[in-house]
Amino acid sequence: MDGTLVDSLPGISDCFLRALSANGTEAPPEEQVRRIAGPPMIDTLKSLGLTGSLLESTYADYRSCYSGGGWRNCRPYPGMKELLYSWKDAGIVLATATSKVESSARMMLEHLGVLNCFDVIATATEGEHGRRTKTEVVGYALESLGLDPTPVAGGGPSNRSDILLVGDRIHDVEGAHAYGVRSILVDWGYGGRDEHAASDWSVAEVGELERVVADWADDRPHICVVCTGNICRSPMGEIMLRRALQDAGLGDAVRLNSCGTTGWHVGEAVDPRAAAWLQRQGYTASGHAAAEFGPEHRDADLFLVMDASNRKALEKAGVDPARIALFRSFGPAGDREVADPYYGDDADFDRAGRELDDALPGIVAWARDRVRRAPSA
Incomplete structure (x- = not known):
């Protein structure tokens, strides 16, 4: 919630500074104050060296200030309320995983007009044996959703591709990854750029978050064409296959x-040599931007690789070998590779293009079968 859905720092920091002042504790530097939203406040106070009765008194004063009205000093991030409702309308199950206690979380969500968007309100709890860490809260959220709450370290699932955690701090990433859940960190929150490096996705604006989640929620059969640099063989294969799928009436189904x-x-x-070959065959190569294997590719049902080195790289990245096949294996060539034409001449690009073309009917047949077997909405 904090730093993702709502900018709650004004209320949190004001009550934090008031509680410190009331208990005779010097405020930390402004840079540190700007990053207090997110982690449990009791942990933040401990990090300042507060212990014993001073810790208890300061935390009590903070809670009194915040629950007494400080929580209202917040504002939703532009576009997030609308995005939550669009996800809800799309049938996406929504849950919180917040370090706030439940009463504070519910009050804020109701104040923002989004409480009814959430199927589960998973929060921290107070007390010596309460849920305090983000990892504990994420586990509770999974359990509340009826899912296995066993962490990866305890033998739980290591790749929960049907769950995403959207947050803004490294604690969110750590909590998600502890259960094999992927994470998205948003730029408009309180985390530093160094924290974003650990997440699966990093987004700078709400529209980008919307696109990432839309891709993740897309349950159509997914094909990813793979080569080494994504400027020769794989874009040729993608562009040619896209046309073949469209001609087969499957353009929107895959x-x-x-x-x-x-x-x-x-x-x-x-x-340019690949683009020229494609143009001679009636294809358009404009609009392509080379990409490195990442989260937007990881869940493909079929990875069409050009050679054994591509297969090895994907397997090293954790892709199930059963989802990897040589592009040419769908054509008459069988398990033969498409040699890289990058260091060759126009004849090598022509050869690569013809080899890719030979496999298109078999790949289209695979796609048609997968679409036919896919459960209807």
């Missing part, structure tokens, strides 16, 4: 993208 196993050419357009 999700298709491509990537490289390295970051050598991230952001680059299709290699």
Whole structure:
């Protein structure tokens, strides 16, 4: 909630500073105050060296100030309320995983007009044996959703691809990853850029968050075409396959993208030699930007790789080998590779294009079968 759905720092910091002052404790630097939203307040106070009766008194004063009206000093981040309602309308199950106690969380969500969006309100609890860490709260959220709350370290699922945690701090990432859940950190919260490096996704604006979640929620059969740099073979394969799927009436029924196993050419357009070959065959290569294998590719049902090195790289990244196949294995060539034309000439690009083309009917047949077997909405 804090730093993700709502900017609650004004109320939190005001009550924090009031509680410190009332108990004779010097306030920390402003930079530290700006990052107190998110972690449990009791832990923040302990990090300042407060112990015993001073800790108890300061925390009690903070709670009194915050629950007495300080929590109202907040504002929702623009666009988040509307996004929550759109997710709810789309049938996405929503739960909180907040370090707030339940009474505070419910009051704030009701104040913002979004309480009815959530199926589960998972919060921290007070007391010596309460839920305090984000990891404990995430486990409770899973349990409340009727899911296995066993952490990865305890033998629980290591890849819960059907769950996402949206947050703004490293504690959110750690809590999610402890249960095999993927995380998205938002830029408008209180975390530093160093914290974002640990998350699966990092988004700078609400529209970007909406797009990431839409891709994650897309349950159409997903094909990802893979080569080394994503500027020659894999974009050629993606562009050609997209046309073949459209011609077969499957263009809207299949999700298709491509990537490289390295970051050598991230952001680059299709290699000019590949683009020229595609243009001669009646394809358009504009609009492509090379991407490295990442979260938007990881859940593909079928990875079409060009060679054994691509397969090895995906397996090393944790992709199930059963979901990886050589592109040419769907054509008459069987388990033969598409050699990289990058260091070759136009003839090598022509050869690669013809080899890719030979496999298209078999891939389209695979896609048609998957679409036919997919459960209807």
